[in-house]
Amino acid sequence: MKLYTRPLYAPDTSIGKPRDPSMTTTATTPKFVARDVKVYYGDKPALHGIDIDILDKSVTAFIGPSGCGKSTFLRCLNRMNDTIPSARVDGTILLDGEDLNDRKVDPVVLRARVGMVFQKPNPFPKTIYENVAYGPKIHGLATSKEEMDHIVESSLKKASLWNEVSDRLHQQGTGLSGGQQQRLVIARAIAVGPEVILMDEPCSALDPIATAKIEELIDELRQQFCIVIVTHSMAQAARVSQKTAFFHLGNLVEVGNTEDIFTNPKDQRTQDYITGRFG
Amino acid sequence: MTGYLFLALIVFSVASFMFGRSLARRKAASQGVRGHSLPAFSGWFVAIWSFIPAALILFVLVVFGGRVENAIVQSDVPAAVQQLPELNQGLFFQDVRATVNGGMASTTVYDGELKAAFDHKVAQAKSVDNTITLGAYALTFILALAGAAFAYSRVSPQFRARNSVERWVSAFLVACSVVAILTTLGIILSLLWESLRFFQSVSPLDFLFGTHWSPQIAMRADQVGSSGGFGAVPLFVGTFLIMIIAMCVAAPVGLYSAIYLSEYASPFMRAWIKPVLEILAGVPTVVYGFFAALVVGPSFREFFNWLGAFMPGTPMGEYLMNVQNQMALVAGVVMGIMLIPFVSSLSDDIINSVPQSLRDGSLAMGATRSETIKKVVLPAALPGISGAMLLAVSRAVGETMIVTMAAGLQAKTTLNPLDTVTTVTVQIVTLLTGDQEFDSPKTLAAFGLGLTLFAVTLALNLIAQRIVQKYQEQYD
Numbered sequence: 001m002k003l004y005t006r007p008l009y010a011p012d013t014s015i016g017k018p019r020d021p022s023m024t025t026t027a028t029t030p031k032f033v034a035r036d037v038k039v040y041y042g043d044k045p046a047l048h049g050i051d052i053d054i055l056d057k058s059v060t061a062f063i064g065p066s067g068c069g070k071s072t073f074l075r076c077l078n079r080m081n082d083t084i085p086s087a088r089v090d091g092t093i094l095l096d097g098e099d100l101n102d103r104k105v106d107p108v109v110l111r112a113r114v115g116m117v118f119q120k121p122n123p124f125p126k127t128i129y130e131n132v133a134y135g136p137k138i139h140g141l142a143t144s145k146e147e148m149d150h151i152v153e154s155s156l157k158k159a160s161l162w163n164e165v166s167d168r169l170h171q172q173g174t175g176l177s178g179g180q181q182q183r184l185v186i187a188r189a190i191a192v193g194p195e196v197i198l199m200d201e202p203c204s205a206l207d208p209i210a211t212a213k214i215e216e217l218i219d220e221l222r223q224q225f226c227i228v229i230v231t232h233s234m235a236q237a238a239r240v241s242q243k244t245a246f247f248h249l250g251n252l253v254e255v256g257n258t259e260d261i262f263t264n265p266k267d268q269r270t271q272d273y274i275t276g277r278f279g
Numbered sequence: 280m281t282g283y284l285f286l287a288l289i290v291f292s293v294a295s296f297m298f299g300r301s302l303a304r305r306k307a308a309s310q311g312v313r314g315h316s317l318p319a320f321s322g323w324f325v326a327i328w329s330f331i332p333a334a335l336i337l338f339v340l341v342v343f344g345g346r347v348e349n350a351i352v353q354s355d356v357p358a359a360v361q362q363l364p365e366l367n368q369g370l371f372f373q374d375v376r377a378t379v380n381g382g383m384a385s386t387t388v389y390d391g392e393l394k395a396a397f398d399h400k401v402a403q404a405k406s407v408d409n410t411i412t413l414g415a416y417a418l419t420f421i422l423a424l425a426g427a428a429f430a431y432s433r434v435s436p437q438f439r440a441r442n443s444v445e446r447w448v449s450a451f452l453v454a455c456s457v458v459a460i461l462t463t464l465g466i467i468l469s470l471l472w473e474s475l476r477f478f479q480s481v482s483p484l485d486f487l488f489g490t491h492w493s494p495q496i497a498m499r500a501d502q503v504g505s506s507g508g509f510g511a512v513p514l515f516v517g518t519f520l521i522m523i524i525a526m527c528v529a530a531p532v533g534l535y536s537a538i539y540l541s542e543y544a545s546p547f548m549r550a551w552i553k554p555v556l557e558i559l560a561g562v563p564t565v566v567y568g569f570f571a572a573l574v575v576g577p578s579f580r581e582f583f584n585w586l587g588a589f590m591p592g593t594p595m596g597e598y599l600m601n602v603q604n605q606m607a608l609v610a611g612v613v614m615g616i617m618l619i620p621f622v623s624s625l626s627d628d629i630i631n632s633v634p635q636s637l638r639d640g641s642l643a644m645g646a647t648r649s650e651t652i653k654k655v656v657l658p659a660a661l662p663g664i665s666g667a668m669l670l671a672v673s674r675a676v677g678e679t680m681i682v683t684m685a686a687g688l689q690a691k692t693t694l695n696p697l698d699t700v701t702t703v704t705v706q707i708v709t710l711l712t713g714d715q716e717f718d719s720p721k722t723l724a725a726f727g728l729g730l731t732l733f734a735v736t737l738a739l740n741l742i743a744q745r746i747v748q749k750y751q752e753q754y755d
Contacts, residue, residue, distance in 0.1 A: 083642055085545070112645030122636035125659045134654065135644040185640065192644055 031056040031196060031226040032077060037091035039072050039081065046072045048250045049091065054243075056195075059218060059227045061237035061258065064247035065273065070230045073247070074198050076100075077228065078114035079107045095196075112139055115189030119201040121181035123173035123188075128165050131173040131184055132156060135192035151191055158224075159187035160217050179210025183217065190221075197221065199229040203236065215240050234274055238262050246270045284416060285337055288423060292330040295427045299325030299434055307436040316441035324440040327447050328430035333423035340415035348411060349376070352404045357396035371397070379404045467733070474730040477723035481509045486727055488512060492690035492701075494710060494721045509724055511731070513690040517607065517700030521682060522675040524611025524696060525618060529671055532615075533622025534664065540623070541630040542652055560620035564680040571613035571685035576604035583697065599697075605687035608696040614681050618671050625670065629663035629747075630656060662746050669743035673736040679704035703728045 030053040039047040047069045054060050054077075062070035072081070079100060081087040093100045100110060112135070123131050132152045135141075142148035152169070156162040161183040165176070173184055182202055189197055199218070203211040218227060218240045231237050237244050238258060245255040246267075254267045265271045300322030307314040314321075353372055360371050370385055371393075377384040378401050389397040434440070478486070489510020536556070540549055580602055587599025633656050641651040657664075687699025688709060710725040 078643060080639065080643060083639070108645045108647050110645075111643055116639075116643035118636055118639060118643075120636055122634070122640040124637060124640065124655050134641070135646075138644075138646050138650050138654070188640075189644065 029056050030054060031095065033092075033094040033097075034073075034076075035092050037073065037076060037089065037093060039069070039076065039090075040088045041084070042086045046250055047076075050252045052245060052252055052255055054226065054228060056226045057222060057224070058243060059222050059229060059241040060243040060245065061241035062228065062230045062245050062247060063232075063234060063237050063273070064253075066232075068247040069250045070245075070247040071200055073252075074200055074228060074230050077196070077198055078111050078116055079105075080111075080116065082107055112192050113194055114196040114198060115192060115194035116198040117182070117185055117189055117200065117202050120205050121178055121185055123176070123181050123184050125172065125174055127170045128156075128173045128176070128184060129169040132187050132191050135188060139192060141191075141193070155187040155191040156184075158190050158221070159183045160213065160220070161187055177210070179206050179213055182206060182210070182214060186214075186217065186221075194225065196226040196228065199227065201230050201232060204232060211236070234262070246273060248273070280412070280416075281337060281341060284419060285334070288330060288333055288337070288419070291423055291427070292326045295329040295430075296322040296326035299323075299431060302431065302434050303436070303440070306434065310436055312436050314436035315439050316444075320440035320444050321434045321438065323444045324438075325427060325430040325434065327444070328426035329423050330426075331447075332426050333419045336415055336419045336422055340412070340419075344411050344415065348404065348407050351407050352400060357399065359392035359396045372400075375400045375404055379408060470726055470730045470733060473723055473726035477720060477727045480720045481724070481727070485509060486511055486724075487731075490692055492706070494706070494724050509720065509727075511703070511728065513692045514701060514703045514706055514728070516692050516694070517686070517690070518676055518702040518704075520607050520694055520696065520700055521611045521614065521686060521702060522672060524608060525614035525675045526668070526672060528612055528615025529618035529622050529675075530668055533619045533671075534626050536619070537623040537626035537630055538652060538657075541627050542648065542656070556620040556623060559616075560624070562617070564617060564678065565684075567613050567617050568680040568684035571609050571681055572604070575613055576606070576609045576685055579606065579609050580604050602697050603687075603699060605685060605699045606697050607686055607700045610682045610686035611696065613685060614675055614678055617678070617681065618675060621674065622667060622671050625667035626660075626664050629660050629667060632663070633659045662749060666743040666747035669739050669746070673739035673743070676739070677704065677732060677736050679708060683708055703732050707732075 032052075032054040034050055034052045034054075037047060037050040038045065050069075050073055062074060064070050075081045076089055076093060077095075077100070079089075081089055089101060091101075095110070095114070099105070124134065126134070129152055132155050133142075133148055136148060136151050142151055153162060153166075156165065161180060164180060165184075173181065176184060182205075186197070186202075203214050206214065215236065218229065221227060222242075229237075229240065241258045243255065244258040244261040246253045246261065246265075246269075248269050254261065254265060254270045256266075261270065262274055265274060300318045302325075303314055303316075303318040303321035307318070349372070352375065356368065360368055363371065367387075370387060371389075374384045374387065374389075375397065486509050489508065490512045491508035491510045492513045493508045536552075540552060544552065583599045583602040587596045587602070590596030590599070637655050637659060638651055641655045642648070646654070682702045683705045686701060686705065688701050688705065689699050690701050690706070691698060693700060707725045707728050710722055710728075
């Protein structure tokens with residue numbers, strides 16, 4: 001099968017464009033292939049060599065106790081660790097077969113393909129419309145007002161927020177509720193036309209109802225995107241993900257189908273963690 | 280003498296502290312209990328009561344003793360002195376004071392009746408002085424003992440000395456802040472009072488909207504050419520012009536260096552640049568002043584004269600050839616340099632307080648660093664930055680030394696940066712330097728200007744603080 005690939009080495013003219021249908025990947029193709037990924041903060045090692053394949057069109061959950069390196073690894077996938085001066089990343093991570101850490105890769109282009117949603121909703125202090133239009137604007141994805149309106153509307157619809165905000169697009173995004181803000185941030189990430197959405201504990205600041213909505217949304221988005229989610233809630237991992245990876249003390253202990261991890265873990269540490277014996 | 284008494288009082292209070300502490304210890308030991316407060320608090324309690332009432336009396340003596348004495352001595356003026364002109368009457372009493380307190384007396388020789396009056400007054404002043412001083416000393420002595428005795432009698436294991444000391448501490452802190460408030464109030468009141476006197480001779484409308492400023496007034500009737508004009512518009516325009524030039528320098532340079540420091544600089548660069556900027560902030564304004572007058576002014580003049588030489592015969596060329604050292608541009612530019620560290624350190628704080636999550640959000644969407652700064656960080660920080668700019672404006676308006684040395688003295692209503700202008704602060708300085716009588720409109724005009732300046736900077740500061748506060752609430 002032909003892999004859907006876009007050049008990681010700038011310039012990438014395909015950002016935000018509809019994809020060639022003949023070049024689509026399926027839930028069995030690895031989107032990311034990571035081999036021996038090590039991260040150091042200064043001299044302190046945070047990850048001790050991670051090997052993992054992350055599949056496209058599915059949800060992969062990273063679980064593990066605090067400080068186990070799951071967020072650090074997530075941030076490797078769109079090179080957000082570049083923004084931390086003391087962080088150093090070793091090893092290879094292939095996105096559709098191309099090495100992310102290659103010197104020729106432009107992290108700006110990479111991040112347009114690999115979007116990210118953070119723990120605390122962080123809408124910009126702008127209107128809802130401007131929040132969503134921000135990415136398309138900086139990447140020049142719309143040539144006219146109509147096109148931009150269309151991108152904003154479809155992104156908000158994909159993030160299941162359109163019905164709630166369609167009549168107040170020009171109010172401040174910071175005025176929305178926490179759950180709405182988080183969906184606005186997801187819409188903002190979608191608007192750039194990414195292939196991957198990374199989510200770093202997207203529900204930890206939300207109440208159960210807002211959490212349920214986000215989880216529902218994640219399940220819908222899985223049809224189109226490769227989703228990687230870091231979560232502290234094992235119930236959430238079980239509900240939304242197809243694959244689960246368990247991290248502990250900077251090591252990837254076990255990765256497999258979510259069902260298997262939660263019903264029949266191979267490693268004693270995984271067993272202990274999911275039964276709540278430590279963590 | 281008062282100084283020695285004060286020292287003695289301190290020694291006495293230290294002794295009171297020790298006695299109070301040991302008494303508290305002994306009482307607790309004899310009753311076999313642990314006291315409510317540590318013994319040291321009882322010591323402090325006794326020391327405070329020994330010291331504060333007595334010290335207050337000494338303070339009152341030092342501040343008001345002389346005035347009371349003068350009021351009593353001058354309450355009846357001898358007949359011989361009454362015949363003297365008013366000016367010499369004042370001199371007479373000055374000499375009396377000088378003789379009693381040991382100061383420089385005038386060279387006036389008093390003889391005859393005046394001599395008798397002088398000796399009488401000196402004797403009276405001496406006795407009044409003695410009475411007041413001795414009375415105050417006795418009162419100090421009694422209060423110190425009484426305070427110590429009162430406090431000493433209350434010391435017991437059950438006594439809550441700790442809470443008492445706490446109340447004294449808070450009273451002391453309140454007193455300190457009251458001093459600051461009262462001083463401010465005093466300054467404002469005296470400004471208002473003297474301005475009121477000024478506006479009795481010059482109408483406020485003429486002052487605020489008049490365009491002719493020449494505060495020299497004829498001292499004698501036969502002097503000509505000095506009618507006096509108190510229209511402050513040229514000063515306001517000059518102040519405004521220099522402020523605008525200064526902000527044109529300080530705002531962009533300060534803001535961009537703040538952006539560099541907070542967003543781009545490596546920790547190493549930051550560790551170097553920040554202290555250097557702080558050194559710039561520590562340069563006294565008078566140094567900036569002579570830097571402007573001796574270095575910047577002449578080089579600007581040479582530059583413009585050189586420029587003018589290329590346009591011989593044209594009015595523009597003629598004008599540039601005749602530009603002087605002192606011009607608004609020089610003062611403005613140097614003042615702008617002075618304000619750079621002020622603007623940059625304030626903006627740096629504000630930019631740093633924009634949450635990192637906003638930057639992450641923008642970077643994670645594939646925005647570059649400068650896009651993130653331009654479209655996310657700066658808009659979020661804008662209210663705070665405009666507050667910082669307003670604070671800088673209010674400093675520029677109130678700055679004195681640089682403009683005094685570099686802008687000139689001619690009151691002109693012009694927006695030409697190459698012209699000499701004068702500012703409100705410069706005029707206050709020139710009105711009040713030298714020997715002056717504080718009752719002519721000329722000197723009182725300084726208070727009118729001071730009041731206007733105070734009102735403007737107060738308003739600017741209030742607005743700026745409101746903006747900064749509102750901005751801080753947004754992210755708390």
